[in-house]
Amino acid sequence: MTQHDPIDAAATALAGARRLLVLSGAGISAESGIPTFREAQTGLWARFSPQDLATPEAFAAQPERVLGWYRWRRALIARGGVNPGHEAIAALERHLPVVVATQNVDGLHAAAGSRDIAELHGNIWRDRCPNCGHETVLPVAEPDENAPFSRCPQCRALTRPGVVWFGEMLPVAALERAQVELEHCDCVLVVGTSNQVYPAAALVEQAVAGPATVIEVNPQPTAVSGAVDIRIAERASRALPAVVRALDEAPTAR
Ligand SMILES: [Zn+2]
Structure with a gap:
């Protein structure tokens, strides 16, 4: 990857991708003040x-x-309520099939318009x-x-x-959905998760080890920051609308 601007690099990766898996955590909702x-x-x-x-x-x-x-x-x-980060993730569906696997229980991805959501908790x-x-x-x-x-x-x-309450099982169907999508997608966007809490941490580790292009959006470095393909050290509500704009303006490669 020769592009220096990670926003442009992320837009280029998404423009060339066939399927996207988004893994989201508390950070994106924190930007709504939740x-x-x-x-x-x-x-x-x-x-x-x-x-x-x-x-x-x-x-x-x-x-x-x-x-x-x-x-x-x-x-x-x-x-x-929803913030521009949630809205940008929903807007990515204009460009490619997107599955959102989230640890958040707040329902804000759906409220923003994302249609295919695996709710891990x-x-x-x-x-x-x-x-x-x-x-x-x-x-x-x-x-x-x-x-x-x-x-x-x-x-x-x-x-x-x-x-999911303490001591309860995670929903099997949602976990399987995320797992299957991880195996079929060629791009993974990791947003606002510390990558320390199961099961997202395991999914992210698997993504990093696999062939998909992994993009991380998080102002704070995480356990996988050194291993991802593209790292955007910014808040999702700033970074993701910029990625969508760049993608909207990019000539379509397909
Ligand atoms: Zn009843």
Whole structure:
């Protein structure tokens, strides 16, 4: 690669690619002002441990506390909303097939318009009945603080957020989707992940070891920064719109 500008290099790589896998993590949502799980533990939530708020046992023992926590986090996400990084990833679909495998539960890739998403840790807007499995998709909007907690329309049990709690298995279908796409894509875009948390870390390591061109967008260096093909040391909300612009202007090679 002789191009010095990593934005141009990324646009060139994407212009020549057939399929793209995006691996995204907390960093891209942080740019919307959305706090991580632990950062959101402020005020009355600060005195609880994560195990008090995000385990099946906590939900069984204190469902209203757990549901209150998720109502609070949904409000933070709805206020933050999508940012130009999410929008740029959705815009890449104008150029090539894109699968987004994300560790984020906030649903913002879908809200930005991405259509093929593997949610490795679930989705906070997809409510699930712990009793009969019935699912309800909620709108990405600030919840009514005073409304009663949702009940399953089929069996009347209190419903839970469709996220992966501590001690729970990751969703097999989403993991397999990411794995299969990793084997078939020829370009991987790694955005806002520290590359330290399973399973994304393993997927990124595999991508770096494989033949696909790996592009990393992260202002902070990560465990794989030295090994990727193209590294853009910038925030996603700045870097990715620039990549899309460069790609829009590039002559089509295909
Ligand atoms: Zn039910």
